Amino acid sequence: MTRNLTILSFLFLIFLALPFGGAIAEDTENAMNSVSGLPLPRFASLKSGNVYMRTGPSMDYPIRWIYQQEGLPVEIIQEFDAWRRIKDPEGETGWVHKILLSGRRTSAIKAKERVLAYASDELLRPIAKLDPDFLVNIEKCDKRACFATFPPYEGWIEKKHLWGVYGSEVFN
Structure with a gap:
């Protein structure tokens, strides 16, 4: 009885880990395909x-x-x-x-003029308007926006307007 319970517990843990195994394997595979050991792309x-x-x-x-x-x-x-x-x-x-x-990390503004704002959740309070292909330094990104600098300005811009940052990327 105890042995069956142990086996059942083990199988349950494996079942719980299955959804995460693909993500771990993908990151490992991407790093293994690079000479530097860093992920690609x-x-x-x-x-x-x-x-x-x-x-x-x-x-x-x-x-x-x-x-x-x-x-x-x-x-x-x-x-x-x-x-x-x-x-x-x-x-x-x-x-x-x-x-x-x-x-x-730098980024280029996509397509058309975009607004640089004070806070990532207040993208309507503009600091500056950025033209297409304008380059900014990227300091950090949350789920929705990135903190960009180009002296003397700094502020937040939505990720969807940037070329140089992945939509799912979050970093400090």
């Missing part, structure tokens, strides 16, 4: 105002684009050795050496 920014995007992961490949915007947000979608395959806000993809990328 993820956002970063360009460290320099002169970055060459190449067609492949080596200096032997031709240059596809030359970026001249330090802080431009990019999405790292693949890794190979010291090279990172990135996607820019326009959707262009190519390879960049990892030393030209920064973990500093």
Whole structure:
């Protein structure tokens, strides 16, 4: 009787853990597919105002684009050795050496003019209006909005208006 109860308890615990197993496995799989051990995809920014995007992961490949915007947000979608395959806000993809990328979070304003506000729950009290493609530094994000800075201004903007932050991403 005690043995059956133990087995039943064990099976019940496994049943409870099943919904969470997929999320854990997915994060582990994403990290295992990257050379750095960091999850893929993820956002970063360009460290320099002169970055060459190449067609492949080596200096032997031709240059596809030359970026001249330090802080431009990019999405790292693949890794190979010291090279990172990135996607820019326009959707262009190519390879960049990892030393030209920064973990500093930045974001570009999507589509049309947006409002920067005092608090994440008071997005109607504007501080500034931001034009499309305007770059901001991202300091933190809650479920709905991100705290953005661009001196001398700082405030909150809804995530749905930003390219450079995932909708489900929360960080400080």
